[in-house]
Amino acid sequence: MEAWRIAILDSFNHFMTRVITFLPNVLAMVTILIGGLLLAWIVKTLLSLFLKAIHFDQVGERWGLRHLLAKGGVDTSPSSLVSRFLFWLIALITLILAISALELNATQMLVAQFFMYLPNLLAALLILIVGYLVALFLSQAVLIAAVNAQVDSAKTLSRAVHWFIMILILTMALYHMGVAEKVLIAAFSILLGGIVLALAIAFGWGGREIARDFLQKWVQKKREKETGPNDAHHL
């Protein structure tokens, strides 16, 4: 009976010792969670105010971000979206840090891997955002220039520029994230080579006449531009 009592007490004491040793970690986790979420909320509020002050939504509208979000069914302003994104990023980092504070063997590896991967993830995200904006700007510029040069297929040309840049950007982002790098490079090379080959065959063999007409018109327009007629009478 005595032995049974001692065994129970030992087990309880052992449990209590472990709880008492573990309790500061739990408290640290709770503190990190509360502090991190509070920080995330403050950063979100300040960023939202800053973005409003610099008229980020108007710039977003100009760049077509609003249009893109609306297309995707997102009824949120770009400034709100960016500040919310930062909130959740800080919240996620806080959660990882909080789990890490528990100092459990299973979580340590996960946390280390997450923090090693985080810069790649952020860089890929940045590449995607900047790439999208560049694709939008250049495709719009090509569209307007082609319309003013009276190119009938202006829209197709602009779409081709847009998708070419988007594919390039997507490949770069995935490569940065370390997703099947070799497969990606091979796929991109095959795709690009395929497009060029298809154009070469279409232009050189299937569309010789069209290619000749196109080049003739192009040279004629260039000559006209150099020697007149000019449009000075408009002003």
Place this chain on the structure above:
Amino acid sequence: MGGASSINLEGMKDADLLIGVPLYNNASTLGGVLEAIGKGVTRYFPQARTVLVCSDGGSTDGSEEIFRKTLSPNLQMVFATHPVSPVHKILPPYHGIPGKENALKILFETAQRLQVKACAVVDSSLCSMTPEWVSLLLRPVLEEDFDFIAPLYARHPFEGTISSGILYPLHRVLYRKIIRYPLANDFGASGKVLRHLLSRKIAEDENTRAGVDLWITSQVLTGGFKIGQSFLGPRVQNVRAGQGNLGTMFHQALSTAFRLMEEHQGFWREDGEIQAVAAFGRPEGNPPGGSFDPERMIANFRLGAKALVEIWRMILSPETARGVELLQRLPGSRFSFPPGLWARVIYDFAAGFHRELVHRDHLLKSMIPLYLGWVASFYVENREAPASAVEEKIESLCRIFEDQKPYLLEHWEGKGG
């Protein structure tokens, strides 16, 4: 940056008149311009002490030699050089004088230094300048106390459609004075105006880089000066290859006009009566114009309406966008751009430029097919009409711009639809 202090005035302390000629590779026309100025001064101001200053932006075609060889008994002649920004070396401005704002700054500072009573500026690329221009630009300033004399040219009714269809109606509504040619290529000015323009930092203001001519007119119109216009006759200019490209010209003129709208919004947002200004000289018959191809312009409009509709929808109010889209569906024989719709298009683009709804370069360039649509419609509707009737149509367009001003005020800060 070189200023008037760097010009050698050879002991000159003061003068009565200054005639300025901004110059860049105009050897073929400079001789004629200098001869007309010389004759004009001899004929109309023989007693006046007159200085002629040519400011050159780095000509390489022998313009300076032509200047040095020209002798004029009643003129003190000074040759100056002005700096040119690298951008203008690559992309020449529509007026053809790179660094013209710097040239004008040198001319105005020299005029101030010599304490002249009146100053005239004429273009060195003119083929049609006559000695009468000297009198028409300077006499109202000297004898009738005018501060600024804008040019009134005799032009073919369908020439200068950017001026007639956009700049003239817009300036008339905004600055409340009827100045038929807001682009002051050639003008006369008093010392008071020159001081004002120098105080507004003519060479430093970003708005002068592309369109200093328009900048000068807007500064004078908002400065409360006594303004007149002189009938100068035809304005025939030697245009260099590449200078008259519609895209560049349209972009430079409209970007300047829209930027100036932002600068002077305190002025034009107030109500006020639109006033006519005194005119000097006699109107002349209109010279023949260039060839027009309305079908090509309509085709360009239709292509724009098909491809750029999403960009236009970001700039135009829904009702205006609907109007433009309806226009695209009209058959060629019934194609007509209503003047009210045209006024709203201009106002929407001005407001869109101000609110940066689309990248500003894209906004201006996407406007060109709309402009060509309006020009084609205006030409087709009036090609059989006499010049006076066409001018009356322009006047009626201006009145429509005036009636639609509340629309501009409503949309300027984005309150409208």
